[in-house]
């Protein structure tokens with residue numbers, strides 16, 4: 001078991017260029033030992049590049065990588081305390097499960113009996129006891145992914161690197177495997193670094209996560225912090241279902257309220273540590289589930305924001321219902337509420353509506 005407060009991974013000023021492409025731009029990051037850490041971001045953001053640098057498959061253009069306090073930049077993958085689970089299934093098709101999982105141990109010349117014991121223990125860990133004789137093509141996608149996981153875990157590395165490990169699975173299986181991965185990580189107690197572009201997957205497994213986009217690490221935190229209190233506009237757009245309004249600051253009062261002109265109306269939002277100045281460009285985000293349709297003639301109450309628009313569409317999703325509302329500038333806004341079983345609110349397309357939220361639920365993003 002790792003020591004508490006031990007740092008498994010530390011990267012400093014890490015950059016990677018592929019020719020003219022600046023895939024990673026001076027990343028600084030620390031990951032605690034025994035953590036389930038997720039790198040979340042859009043395709044092309046630099047996630048795989050960062051993972052491959054940590055695993056030693058590629059060399060940095062600049063910067064340093066420490067694994068459990070040892071500088072490893074000069075070491076090949078098999079000289080590092082890491083193992084990688086790849087995006088696509090990479091089992092040897094002509095070997096059965098037992099032989100696939102034991103592959104790395106045979107390379108280390110471990111005695112056969114010991115390999116057998118370790119492989120069996122690992123198959124049990126991933127829920128595949130009794131599958132040792134099967135060939136890869138006799139397994140479902142989820143089972144093949146478990147074999148891959150077992151093949152990496154059996155090496156008893158300190159850090160497991162997983163690059164979009166569930167991307168090839170359908171949505172239901174992905175959900176099940178997420179919970180399974182988390183359970184396995186808790187059991188083995190080593191550090192997992194899991195790369196994904198899927199926010200639900202990220203939030204299910206992560207102790208801690210970082211948003212990576214455009215080669216930069218934007219922010220990191222617990223799932224709840226990033227969901228409820230995103231610092232960057234990008235994070236608000238990427239996580240959850242946020243409505244984002246862009247404008248400029250017209251006033252800041254002594255109590256930390258920031259007045260923002262959207263061009264067609266004004267909103268108020270609570271400022272944060274970093275207060276903008278008058279004239280600054282800023283954004284406000286508010287989550288779709290914190291916005292409500294209100295009476296067309298309602299006036300904004302104290303502590304509430306209100307916007308006028310036209311109703312575009314009702315999308316019934318079972319558990320929730322989304323209302324699409326067009327604002328005067330053409331932007332569309334989402335209101336999402338639990339379906340109430342009333343058979344709909346009867347609002348027609350193009351009918352004038354108002355939407356409202358509590359001022360405290362808005363988040364200010366300073367660009």
Ligand code: ADP
Nearest residue numbers: 018021023041042043044045046047048049050
């Ligand atoms: P992600 O895993 O987040 O999708 P990657 O790390 O794969 O992102 O890619 C980051 C950027 O680097 C992208 O613009 C990608 O096109 C580029 N890139 C990745 N690998 C190579 C390569 N071998 N040669 C040139 N460009 C690359």
Ligand code: MG
Nearest residue numbers: 047048049164
């Ligand atoms: Mg990738």
